Amino acid sequence: MTAPLSPGFVNGEVSFWYRSPGMPAPGEPLGGDLRADVAVVGAGYTGLWTAYYLKKADPSLRIVVLDKEFAGFGASGRNGGWLTGALAGSPERYAKTHGRDGARLLQRAMFEAVDEVIRVAHGEGIDADIVKGGLLTVARGPAQDLRLREELAGQRAWGWDADDVRLLTTDEMNDRLRVAGATGATWSPHCARIQPAKLVRGLARAVRDLGVEIYEQTPVTAITPGGRTHPAAAVTPYGTVRADHVLRCTEGFTATITGHHRDWLPMNSSMIVTEPLPERVWAEIGWQSHELLGDMAHYYMYAQRTADDRIAFGGRGRPYLYGSRIDERGHTHDWTVDALWDLLVAFFPAVAGSRVEHAWSGVLGVPRDWCSAVHLDPVTGLGWAGGYTGHGVTTTNLAGRTLCDLALRRDTDLTRMPWVDRRVRAWEPEPLRWLGVHSMYRLYRLADARENRGMARTSVLARIADKITGH
Numbered sequence: 001m002t003a004p005l006s007p008g009f010v011n012g013e014v015s016f017w018y019r020s021p022g023m024p025a026p027g028e029p030l031g032g033d034l035r036a037d038v039a040v041v042g043a044g045y046t047g048l049w050t051a052y053y054l055k056k057a058d059p060s061l062r063i064v065v066l067d068k069e070f071a072g073f074g075a076s077g078r079n080g081g082w083l084t085g086a087l088a089g090s091p092e093r094y095a096k097t098h099g100r101d102g103a104r105l106l107q108r109a110m111f112e113a114v115d116e117v118i119r120v121a122h123g124e125g126i127d128a129d130i131v132k133g134g135l136l137t138v139a140r141g142p143a144q145d146l147r148l149r150e151e152l153a154g155q156r157a158w159g160w161d162a163d164d165v166r167l168l169t170t171d172e173m174n175d176r177l178r179v180a181g182a183t184g185a186t187w188s189p190h191c192a193r194i195q196p197a198k199l200v201r202g203l204a205r206a207v208r209d210l211g212v213e214i215y216e217q218t219p220v221t222a223i224t225p226g227g228r229t230h231p232a233a234a235v236t237p238y239g240t241v242r243a244d245h246v247l248r249c250t251e252g253f254t255a256t257i258t259g260h261h262r263d264w265l266p267m268n269s270s271m272i273v274t275e276p277l278p279e280r281v282w283a284e285i286g287w288q289s290h291e292l293l294g295d296m297a298h299y300y301m302y303a304q305r306t307a308d309d310r311i312a313f314g315g316r317g318r319p320y321l322y323g324s325r326i327d328e329r330g331h332t333h334d335w336t337v338d339a340l341w342d343l344l345v346a347f348f349p350a351v352a353g354s355r356v357e358h359a360w361s362g363v364l365g366v367p368r369d370w371c372s373a374v375h376l377d378p379v380t381g382l383g384w385a386g387g388y389t390g391h392g393v394t395t396t397n398l399a400g401r402t403l404c405d406l407a408l409r410r411d412t413d414l415t416r417m418p419w420v421d422r423r424v425r426a427w428e429p430e431p432l433r434w435l436g437v438h439s440m441y442r443l444y445r446l447a448d449a450r451e452n453r454g455m456a457r458t459s460v461l462a463r464i465a466d467k468i469t470g471h
C-alpha cells in the first residue's frame with residue numbers, strides 16, 4: 001500500500017529527531033595544526049562518551065573531537081531510541097575467549113550501562129525524553145512464538161532471571177500494548193526510550209562545558225600511527241591534530257576511512273514517524289508505559305511511542321549499498337516507506353487513518369562476526385570502538401568508559417571484558433559482500449512470508465541466511 005504522506009512530509013534531512021531541538025548551526029572547523037593528548041574522530045555517542053569520561057577522569061587533558069559534519073550527524077542522531085541492555089552479538093562468541101563468566105559479566109555491564117546513561121543525562125541536565133518503560137518483544141504467529149520461547153530459554157541459560165526478562169500472559173501483554181496478530185510476548189525492564197538527537201546534542205554540550213574542543217565540518221582524511229619518536233595523528237584538510245591517542249569512533253562510516261574499507265559493513269536501517277496520533281488511537285492500542293517494541297521476525301521491526309504521541313517505526317529497508325556506499329543525508333526509497341507503513345498498519349490497524357510525517361535512514365557498523373569490539377594499541381596510540389550491529393545506543397557508553405580506561409592505562413573490570421582487543425576478519429571483497437548480504441535478506445523475507453502463512457517452526461531459509469553471513 002502507498003503510505004499516506006502528510007503535506008509537510010520530509011524525506012531524509014538527517015532525521016525527524018532534529019525537528020524539535022532544531023538542526024544544529026554548523027560549528028567551527030579546525031583552524032590549523034594542534035597538539036592534544038587525545039584526538040577523537042567522530043562526534044557520535046562513542047566519541048562523545050569517550051571524551052566525557054576522559055575529561056571527567058583527568059580535567060587537565062587536552063581532548064579534541066573532530067567531526068566531518070556535526071555532533072550527532074550519524075546514527076546517534078537518527079536511531080530508534082532504544083537505550084537497550086541487550087548485548088550486541090551472541091554471548092557464545094564472547095565466551096570463546098573469556099568463558100561463560102566473561103560473557104555474563106559483559107551482559108551485566110550492559111544492563112548497568114542503561115542506568116549509567118540515564119544517571120549522566122539527569123546529572124548533566126540533558127532532557128532526552130527518557131522513560132524507562134522496558135522492552136516488549138512480541139511474537140506474531142506460531143514460528144515467531146516458538147523463537148520467542150527459545151530466545152527466553154537461551155537468556156535464562158545465560159543468567160537472565162525473572163527480574164531481567166519474563167514471558168507475559170495474554171492479559172498482561174494486552175494491558176500494555178495491543179498488537180494485531182500477537183500470539184505472545186516477553187518484557188524486560190532493561191530498556192529505556194530516548195530521543196536520540198536530544199541525547200547526542202545534550203552530550204555534546206556537556207562535553208564542551210567540561211572543556212573538550214569539538215571541531216565540526218572537519219573530515220579526517222587519514223589517521224597515522226604514532227611511534228617512539230612521534231605522536232599519532234588525525235589529518236584533515238584544515239590541519240593535523242597530533243596526539244598521544246587517536247581514537248576512531250566512526251562506526252557505520254568506518255568503510256570510508258582509508259585502510260578500513262572492509263572492517264565493518266555499513267548496514268542501512270530506515271524509519272518512518274507518524275503525525276501525532278489522536279487519543280482514540282491510543283485508547284485502542286494502549287502503550288501507556290512507553291515500552292520499546294520489537295518483534296521476532298527475521299526482517300525485524302523496532303518502534304517507540306514518542307514524547308509527542310507519534311509512533312516512530314523502523315526496519316531494515318534497503319540493507320546495503322554496493323561497495324559499502326553510504327547515502328549520507330538519509331534519503332529513503334519510496335518502497336521502503338511503503339513497506340514500513342504496511343507493517344505499521346498490520347501491527348496497529350487503528351493507525352490507518354493517519355499520515356507519515358518523516359522518513360529517514362542511517363548506517364550502523366556490522367563486523368564479520370556480528371559482535372562489537374573496543375581496542376587501543378599502546379604502541380601506536382591508535383584505538384577504536386564500534387561494530388554494535390544496531391545495539392549502539394547503550395553499548396557506546398560502555399565503549400566510551402572502556403576506551404577511557406585503556407587510554408589512561410588503567411587495569412579495570414572494563415578493560416578485561418571479552419570485547420576488548422577482539423580481532424575479527426574483514427568482510428569479503430565485492431561482489432561477494434553485496435551478494436552475501438542481499439541473499440541473506442532476500443532469504444529472511446521469504447522465511448518471514450512462509451512463517452506468516454502459519455508455519456509452526458523457523459523456516460529453514462532463515463537458517464541458510466544465518467549461515468551465509470555468519471549472523
Ligand SMILES: Cc1cc2nc3c(=O)[nH]c(=O)nc-3n(C[C@H](O)[C@H](O)[C@H](O)COP(=O)(O)OP(=O)(O)OC[C@H]3O[C@@H](n4cnc5c(N)ncnc54)[C@H](O)[C@@H]3O)c2cc1C
Pocket residue numbers: 041042043044045046047066067068069070071072073074075076077078079080081082083084218219220221249250251252253254256257268269270271302314361362363364365385386388389390391392393394395396
Ligand atoms: C536508523 C537507525 C536506528 C537505530 N536504532 C537503534 C536503537 O534503537 N538502539 C540501538 O541501540 N542502536 C540503534 N542503532 C545503532 C546506533 O544508533 C549506533 O550504533 C550508534 O549511534 C553508533 O554511535 P557512534 O558514535 O559509534 O557512530 P555515529 O553516531 O554514526 O557517529 C559517527 C560520527 O563520525 C563522523 N565521521 C564519519 N566519518 C568521519 C571522518 N572521516 N572524519 C570525521 N568525522 C567522521 C560522522 O559524521 C558521525 O557524526 C540504530 C541505527 C540506525 C541507523
